[in-house]
Amino acid sequence: MKIGLIGGGNIGKFLLQSINTHKLLEDSKIIGIYTRNPKSAQQLAAEYDTAVFENIESLLQSDVDLVVEAATVEVVKQNASSILSSGKDLVLSSVGALSDLNFIQSLEKICKVNGKKIHLPSGAIGGLDVLKAAKSNGELESVSIITRKPPQALPGAPLDKEQVLFEGSAREAIELFPKNINVSIILSLAGLGPEKTRVKIISDPSIKKNSHCIEAKGSFGDLSIKVENDPMPNNPKTSYLAALSVLSSLKNKDAVIQVG
Numbered sequence: 315m316k317i318g319l320i321g322g323g324n325i326g327k328f329l330l331q332s333i334n335t336h337k338l339l340e341d342s343k344i345i346g347i348y349t350r351n352p353k354s355a356q357q358l359a360a361e362y363d364t365a366v367f368e369n370i371e372s373l374l375q376s377d378v379d380l381v382v383e384a385a386t387v388e389v390v391k392q393n394a395s396s397i398l399s400s401g402k403d404l405v406l407s408s409v410g411a412l413s414d415l416n417f418i419q420s421l422e423k424i425c426k427v428n429g430k431k432i433h434l435p436s437g438a439i440g441g442l443d444v445l446k447a448a449k450s451n452g453e454l455e456s457v458s459i460i461t462r463k464p465p466q467a468l469p470g471a472p473l474d475k476e477q478v479l480f481e482g483s484a485r486e487a488i489e490l491f492p493k494n495i496n497v498s499i500i501l502s503l504a505g506l507g508p509e510k511t512r513v514k515i516i517s518d519p520s521i522k523k524n525s526h527c528i529e530a531k532g533s534f535g536d537l538s539i540k541v542e543n544d545p546m547p548n549n550p551k552t553s554y555l556a557a558l559s560v561l562s563s564l565k566n567k568d569a570v571i572q573v574g
């Protein structure tokens with residue numbers, strides 16, 4: 315599989331290392347990278363044996379089979395349609411871009427017309443399998459997530475005391491914290507949607523890990539799950555698990571035996 319990568323930050327570099335250097339994905343290679351800063355694209359290309367796409371247009375015209383986005387919510391909003399229309403599958407890190415039902419429906423249409431797929435990794439959380447099963451008979455009643463991060467990972471957080479920075483719906487949360495709460499949107503997509511998914515974001519100077527506590531109720535019973543994530547070394551906003559989940563999506567996307 316020929317992969318094109320957008321974004322050369324934490325997740326992008328992790329994928330370059332895992333796929334191009336350590337060859338963890340059989341018969342696959344990241345053949346080119348597009349990122350905002352051309353200098354850093356050149357450096358990454360030299361270090362990880364890949365090419366540079368000067369712009370999105372050249373990525374679209376290339377022969378990559380699949381594009382992995384590891385950039386921003388905005389990049390997905392601007393480019394997802396043209397990537398799928400150009401005949402490439404898409405794997406998203408910035409799943410927060412899919413908080414708008416109309417946008418999802420328009421992408422779905424493009425996928426159907428072009429025979430393409432969008433893969434949404436579970437990111438920095440777990441429990442999506444439970445929510446999908448629980449809502450299959452329409453009897454999932456409530457879903458919430460409490461995200462707790464160190465203040466260095468959150469915009470506008472005080473360094474000296476714990477503070478609730480946000481409480482509301484997943485739709486509002488991703489508008490205000492697009493780099494921090496993509497998890498609430500993947501949770502919404504598996505469960506009750508972005509209006510009905512309750513979110514609390516807490517800045518906590520006493521912790522080093524990014525934790526996500528998910529609770530759900532329905533006719534199945536109760537779910538309570540806590541993930542305590544080590545952050546990526548260079549970006550405390552991003553949990554290591556988020557990067558691993560993108561690699562896992564790539565590994566499993568064509569598996570003949572699907573788990574979960």
Ligand SMILES: NC(=O)C1=CN([C@@H]2O[C@H](COP(=O)(O)OP(=O)(O)OC[C@H]3O[C@@H](n4cnc5c(N)ncnc54)[C@H](OP(=O)(O)O)[C@@H]3O)[C@@H](O)[C@H]2O)C=CC1
Pocket residue numbers: 320321322323324325326348349350351354384385386387389407408409436437438439492493494496497500549551552553556
């Ligand atoms: N689903 C989930 O659970 C999680 C999702 N995420 C999301 O995944 C995405 C990637 O995360 P991470 O790797 O940590 O982020 P980083 O900030 O480390 O890297 C982002 C990369 O995207 C590039 N970029 C920014 N804007 C553009 C643009 N307009 N066009 C092209 N490239 C651009 C940046 O370039 P430059 O270096 O020039 O700024 C940088 O290389 C983020 O949106 C993040 O919020 C993160 C964690 C969990």
Ligand SMILES: O=C([O-])CC(=O)C(=O)O
Pocket residue numbers: 437438492493494495496497498524543551552553554556
């Ligand atoms: O990495 C995390 O713990 C969560 C995160 O940043 C996001 O969902 O955007």
